[in-house]
Amino acid sequence: MEKLKLRFYPDNILKQKTKPVKEIDQEIRKLIEGMKKIMKENNGVGLAANQVGVDLSLFIAEDKNKILTFINPKIIKLEGEKITLDEGCLSLPKIFGYIKRYPLVVIEYLDIWGKKRKLKAKGLLAQIIQHEIDHLEGKLFIEKADKIFKIEEIDKESLEKQQ
Numbered sequence: 001m002e003k004l005k006l007r008f009y010p011d012n013i014l015k016q017k018t019k020p021v022k023e024i025d026q027e028i029r030k031l032i033e034g035m036k037k038i039m040k041e042n043n044g045v046g047l048a049a050n051q052v053g054v055d056l057s058l059f060i061a062e063d064k065n066k067i068l069t070f071i072n073p074k075i076i077k078l079e080g081e082k083i084t085l086d087e088g089c090l091s092l093p094k095i096f097g098y099i100k101r102y103p104l105v106v107i108e109y110l111d112i113w114g115k116k117r118k119l120k121a122k123g124l125l126a127q128i129i130q131h132e133i134d135h136l137e138g139k140l141f142i143e144k145a146d147k148i149f150k151i152e153e154i155d156k157e158s159l160e161k162q163q
């Protein structure tokens with residue numbers, strides 16, 4: 001596997017639906033370790049394989065100081081009334097948006113040992129899961145966001161408020 005590198009918008013790999021992982025072997029576990037490193041270096045809370053240039057359906061997400069791995073994930077239930085949340089993305093530095101997400105999500109996936117698992121997530125983890133699943137589908141949050149702005153604009157806005 002070539003060296004992993006964070007991919008930025010408008011890189012084509014971010015616009016493509018990813019392929020299922022066929023076999024969870026050493027190569028896949030190495031990929032996951034590399035992704036964890038990149039996510040930490042960039043202070044992220046979630047990262048999809050296509051964000052590091054690998055066309056495979058898997059992502060990692062931080063939850064209570066632990067990093068969870070989701071291979072071939074599938075959302076089986078979205079629950080509750082959508083809420084508006086702030087969101088950002090490592091592939092879109094300095095861009096934030098307001099986006100509506102479900103507060104609860106049930107996801108089915110394989111863990112790094114190939115065991116089928118099911119997880120019900122809420123709060124930030126539910127948001128991360130929806131964001132990362134979108135990545136695996138080739139979708140970026142800016143396509144769904146109600147409002148997008150650059151960090152410079154936020155700084156300016158908050159400055160104005162302070163004055």
Ligand SMILES: [Zn+2]
Nearest residue numbers: 088089090091
């Ligand atoms: Zn993202």
